Amino acid sequence: xxxxxVWLTIFILSVFVGIEVISKVSSTLHTPLMSGANAIHGVxxxxxxxxxxxxxxxxxxxxxxVAIVLAAVNMVGGFVVTDRMLxxxxxxxxxxxxxxxxxxxxxx
Amino acid sequence: xxxxxxxLLYLFxxxxxxxxxxxxxxxxxxxxGNLIGAFAAVLACTIPFFYGDLDHVPLIVAAIAVGTVGGVxxxxxxxxxxxxxxxxxxxxxxxxxxxxVALLELDEIVxxxxxxxxxxxxxxxxxxxxxxxxxxxxxxxxxxxxxxxxLMTSRPVVFPGLPVVFGAGILGAIxxxxxxxxxxxxxxxxxxxxxxxxxxxxxxxxxxxxxVPIVISLLNAFTxxxxxxxxYVLSNTLLLVAGTLVGASGTFLTLLMANAxxxxxxxxxxxxxxxxxxxxxxxxxxxxVKSAGPEDVAIMLNYAERVIIVPGYGLAVAxxxxxxxxxxxxxxxxxxxxxYAIHPVAGRMPGHMNVLLAEAxxxxxxxxxxxxxxxxxxxxxVVLVVGANDVVNPAAxxxxxxxxxxxxxxxxxxxxxxxxxxxxxxxxxxxIENELLFEPETTLLFGDAKDTLxxxxxxxxxx
Numbered sequence: 001x002x003x004x005x006v007w008l009t010i011f012i013l014s015v016f017v018g019i020e021v022i023s024k025v026s027s028t029l030h031t032p033l034m035s036g037a038n039a040i041h042g043v044x045x046x047x048x049x050x051x052x053x054x055x056x057x058x059x060x061x062x063x064x065x066v067a068i069v070l071a072a073v074n075m076v077g078g079f080v081v082t083d084r085m086l087x088x089x090x091x092x093x094x095x096x097x098x099x100x101x102x103x104x105x106x107x108x
Numbered sequence: 109x110x111x112x113x114x115x116l117l118y119l120f121x122x123x124x125x126x127x128x129x130x131x132x133x134x135x136x137x138x139x140x141g142n143l144i145g146a147f148a149a150v151l152a153c154t155i156p157f158f159y160g161d162l163d164h165v166p167l168i169v170a171a172i173a174v175g176t177v178g179g180v181x182x183x184x185x186x187x188x189x190x191x192x193x194x195x196x197x198x199x200x201x202x203x204x205x206x207x208x209v210a211l212l213e214l215d216e217i218v219x220x221x222x223x224x225x226x227x228x229x230x231x232x233x234x235x236x237x238x239x240x241x242x243x244x245x246x247x248x249x250x251x252x253x254x255x256x257x258x259l260m261t262s263r264p265v266v267f268p269g270l271p272v273v274f275g276a277g278i279l280g281a282i283x284x285x286x287x288x289x290x291x292x293x294x295x296x297x298x299x300x301x302x303x304x305x306x307x308x309x310x311x312x313x314x315x316x317x318x319x320v321p322i323v324i325s326l327l328n329a330f331t332x333x334x335x336x337x338x339x340y341v342l343s344n345t346l347l348l349v350a351g352t353l354v355g356a357s358g359t360f361l362t363l364l365m366a367n368a369x370x371x372x373x374x375x376x377x378x379x380x381x382x383x384x385x386x387x388x389x390x391x392x393x394x395x396x397v398k399s400a401g402p403e404d405v406a407i408m409l410n411y412a413e414r415v416i417i418v419p420g421y422g423l424a425v426a427x428x429x430x431x432x433x434x435x436x437x438x439x440x441x442x443x444x445x446x447x448y449a450i451h452p453v454a455g456r457m458p459g460h461m462n463v464l465l466a467e468a469x470x471x472x473x474x475x476x477x478x479x480x481x482x483x484x485x486x487x488x489x490v491v492l493v494v495g496a497n498d499v500v501n502p503a504a505x506x507x508x509x510x511x512x513x514x515x516x517x518x519x520x521x522x523x524x525x526x527x528x529x530x531x532x533x534x535x536x537x538x539x540i541e542n543e544l545l546f547e548p549e550t551t552l553l554f555g556d557a558k559d560t561l562x563x564x565x566x567x568x569x570x571x
Contacts, residue, residue: 004230007340007348014336014349017126018356025133025361027368027477028450030458034361035195036132036142038328040125041335041354042198043149044206045172046156047342051212052171053162060212061164065171067208072175073182074202075153079146080183081194082132086139088188088466 032085039078045071110343114159117151118346124148125350129357152346188467189424192456193256196324200249203331206338207242207301210235213341214297221292232292234337236285239297242334243304244311245327251312252320252327256456262317274310277303311377316511318498319376321457322365326373329358368452370504370514379511397533397545399552402560405492405527406567408551409439412489412525415446416481418518419465421455422495422531426557429468432494435565436474442568447474449481449518451499482519491523495530495557501542510540526550529557 025033048071052064110118124144131141153172156162179198186194214235221227254260284300287293315323332354339347366373409415417436423429436446448470454461462475485491493500500520503510520526521544528545530552544550553560 004228010345010348011336011340011352014352015356018129018353019360021126021130021353022133022357022360025364026135027364027452028459028462028475029133029135029138030361030365030368031191031195031460031463032138032142033129033132034325034328034358034457035191035198036138036145037129037332037354037358037361038195038199038202039142040128040145040149040350041206041328041332042202043121043125043152043347043350044202044209044335044338045149045175046153047209047335047338047344047347048205049153049162049168049172050156050160050342050344051209051216052168053156053160053164054216055212056163057215060215061167063208064212065167067205067212068168068171069175069178070201070208071205072172073179074198074205075149075179076176077179077183077194078198078202079142079149080180081186081191081198082142083139083146084183085188085191085463086142088463089135089138089472 032082032089035078035082035085039075039082042071042075042078045075047071111159114155115345117155118344121148121152121346122349124151125353129353188464189421189456190257191463192321192324192460193253196249196252196256196320196327199324199328199331200246200253203242203245203249203327203334205242206331206334207239207246207304209338210238210242210334210341211294211297211301213338214239214292215294218292218294227292229289231341232289233285234340235292236288236297236300238334238337238341239300240281240285240304240307241330241337243301244308245330245334247305247308248312248323248327248330249308251309252324255312255315255317255320262320264316265313270310270314274307277307277310281307314378315376318453318512319369319371321453322362322369322371322373322376324457325358325362325365326377329355329362332356332358365453365458368458368516370516395546397552398548398550399554400527402553402563403567405551405553406564406571408490408525408527409435409444409492409564410442410568410571412439412444414484414488414490415439415444416485416488416491416520416523417446417448418491418493418496418500418520419448419450419454419461420494420496420499421460422497422529423557424455424461424464424495426495426559428494428556428558428561429465429470431558431561431565433465433468433470435561435568436470438565438568447476447481447484449478449485449520450475451478451496451518452516454496454499478516478518485519486522488523489525491520491526493520493526493528494561497530497542498540500526500544501540502544503540503542506543512540520544521547524549528552529560530554531556
């Protein structure tokens with residue numbers, strides 16, 4: 001099999017999987033889902049590491065290091081901010097009434 | 109060549125990303141989904157250190173550390189109200205990183221071609237795509253960030269020759285990309301990146317503030333596809349799968365969001381260019397309105413049996429969620445039936461309002477989505493609109509020339525009484541006047557939301 005066709009196959013199948021897995025998302029979760037997907041493409045960090053690690057010119061090294069910093073911001077920041085959002089969605093125990101003591105904790 | 113064990117680990121990572129997205133689309137599994145994704149991403153990034161024969165390892169680790177600290181700092185300190193622009197920023201730097209990686213890879217390819225190696229055309233196509241779209245995503249995201257952060261006007265920016273310049277830019281990009289594929293050339297690649305930056309700016313400038321979230325989602329999908337193409341260039345299956353997943357789900361999510369606003373993506377991107385769809389200069393009307401004091405509103409609320417709260421972005425800006433929750437708890441304790449009506453795009457992004465109210469520990473069960481609550485407005489004694497405007501603007505139903513025309517809205521105008529908590533008569537994010545403000549059943553309560561709600565709360569307690 002032609003190698004390019006193998007890659008194309010992976011690509012096409014991934015398109016279907018990508019649509020299928022999120023097709024039932026409720027509108028409440030649109031924002032965290034977008035943010036989480038955003039963090040996942042931060043895995044370009046992996047590419048940045050590979051490219052930077054195999055370069056021998058100084059200019060390319062600097063460019064590569066910049067790419068690594070940017071990609072790491074995307075990946076790490078993305079997952080952390082998504083987690084912060086999702087913390088808010090945790091349901092309280094059923095029947096538990098919000099009490100006065102819960103005030104202030106979340107407020108800055 | 110990538111060793112088999114590493115390839116298998118990449119496959120494992122790809123499966124984790126699929127599970128992560130799956131998890132993120134359900135409320136109960138979302139947090140775990142995110143953690144699975146984070147785990148897989150971190151694992152994946154350690155793999156090349158064990159087989160890659162990498163040079164410059166200390167520098168690479170230092171750069172990762174810098175980015176990690178920056179990302180964690182940004183993510184932890186950002187206010188929940190400012191989250192949309194934070195996501196835009198993270199997306200932009202990701203796109204920028206992908207474009208830089210592709211430029212570096214192009215440099216290698218040029219070197220290989222000079223040394224007489226055969227370079228596959230398809231690799232060059234993917235490289236050009238990554239450079240171009242990565243740059244578009246970077247520049248576009250920076251502009252969305254500036255718009256949401258109020259660093260520049262959130263209104264559509266259009267200048268006379270914009271469509272021409274944009275068209276010329278696209279044409280230029282195609283020509284450059286074709287030349288680039290015919291013969292790999294680093295200088296051409298850099299010019300291509302610059303054209304991409306220009307296109308990114310031009311793409312987002314004409315988009316109005318209220319539509320910016322859709323653009324963030326679209327640029328997110330762009331970056332995903334960029335990463336996928338980068339994965340092909342680097343022969344890395346994980347990047348290909350992860351990027352494609354994000355590209356596909358991001359595109360689909362963009363359509364879902366646009367749907368929730370009753371708009372088409374093309375209309376959002378290019379509506380302002382056609383003209384006419386951006387009416388409203390944001391001027392303040394001097395037509396008469398009925399306003400009242402906190403005590404009057406307290407009396408109305410206290411004797412209402414059915415109250416519906418319509419929260420908007422203004423509520424969060426004033427940090428009034430906690431005060432509002434206290435007021436609602438008190439009304440419920442006095443026997444009223446109170447719910448929050450959540451418009452799909454309340455806040456700045458779909459689902460943003462749920463996050464903001466959850467932060468104030470409003471019970472999830474009191475948050476009712478638009479479709480479920482819209483029939484109940486006609487039975488409501490009082491609808492309290494706090495810091496929202498466009499989502500209850502009847503112009504969306506009646507005025508075909510309004511930019512929000514066609515967007516589903518909350519039927520607040522069917523209620524017996526409507527109380528607007530507003531800072532001033534300024535129009536909402538979409539920049540158009542709200543007819544509901546001038547209706548006889550509407551009462552306005554001016555002031556800072558937190559301050560005024562506090563006064564209403566005190567007044568209700570005293571009754």
